[in-house]
Ligand SMILES: Nc1nc2c(ncn2[C@@H]2O[C@H](COP(=O)(O)OP(=O)(O)OP(=O)(O)O)[C@@H](O)[C@H]2O)c(=O)[nH]1
């Protein structure tokens with residue numbers, strides 16, 4: 116589908132990087148970005164988001180390039196979206212809808228699909244309600260007994276019923292997982308979650324560490340469901356469980372964070388987070404912050420974290436480790452592609468497992484198969500041992516750390 120991208124520079128953040136991300140998002144959704152239209156504004160125009168002249172420019176580009184869809188790098192109000200569609204005579208989507216769309220295409224598991232549907236319906240519901248108040252305002256709020264209103268009310272009621280149903284089913288699934296987690300928690304298996312910005316290389320790392328064959332792609336949100344595997348780390352700590360998770364993105368629609376809470380629960384209950392960073396991205400610091408924001412939002416900011424500085428092959432860095440002031444490993448430089456630094460990362464996990472488990476992690480037989488399973492089984496919360504050192508604030512550009 117031929118797409119035009121529209122980005123407005125409000126003077127905050129790295130505009131070029133955010134447009135590049137929009138292009139990757141669009142491609143991940145199956146669109147083909149043909150042209151990009153940008154403008155500078157201090158604030159959005161209430162009617163069309165962009166100014167009138169810019170709207171004409173977009174309309175012209177649409178005609179000239181045979182554009183079928185216009186994708187905005189922003190959240191549009193329902194009224195703005197409608198006005199734009201009327202004026203441009205093509206479909207207009209905003210960033211939120213685009214991300215929801217990718218999630219809908221990617222969802223594999225039963226639970227994942229329910230979560231996406233819930234998020235989409237909630238997004239739709241806000242738009243119906245806002246659309247309705249918009250209408251009300253136009254008519255001065257009097258005599259709103261037209262057929263349109265009745266239809267809207269019906270739609271809203273049906274959506275409300277479905278949302279309720281989905282919530283009940285998701286709650287049930289969540290309880291099941293909790294029970295599983297508790298039962299399996301008796302084994303005290305140390306659990307590690309890979310978290311990080313989308314496209315950071317989590318699945319690639321997961322694959323090289325576990326040789327699992329998880330879908331890797333230069334696409335955003337290639338992974339939607341949590342996949343877990345057992346990873347044997349030597350006699351000292353035995354096996355740990357490692358989970359690959361959904362990637363985060365800036366301005367992740369709030370409904371999605373809420374809907375995916377159950378999936379992300381894996382992350383909250385992990386003993387250790389490996390926060391994977393695309394060390395070659397110019398906006399990596401911003402991405403680290405975005406990820407930490409979401410972690411805070413889902414209540415996983417208390418889980419010990421090690422930064423995994425990935426893609427050192429592309430960034431021209433050497434493998435290495437950094438320690439914080441408590442001598443805990445805070446950052447490991449690796450390449451999931453070439454395998455450089457993976458031995459250091461394994462050592463770092465072993466060290467973390469030993470410190471959290473107080474060094475007496477029993478290595479008895481566990482009632483788990485080595486097969487892939489989709490939900491975790493750690494005890495609730497970390498088992499103590501304190502912080503392994505989160506990422507330092509204002510971290511400088513990574514130094515060329517020599518192999519240790
Ligand atoms: N140069 C280089 N590229 C890498 C490395 N690790 C991963 N990549 C590439 O980065 C892209 C994203 O990798 P994924 O493993 O799918 O990333 P992810 O974090 O799982 O992404 P989502 O599942 O979408 O959140 C792919 O094109 C990988 O080939 C690395 O060490 N070096």
Ligand SMILES: [Mg+2]
Nearest residue numbers: 317318337338
């Ligand atoms: Mg992935």
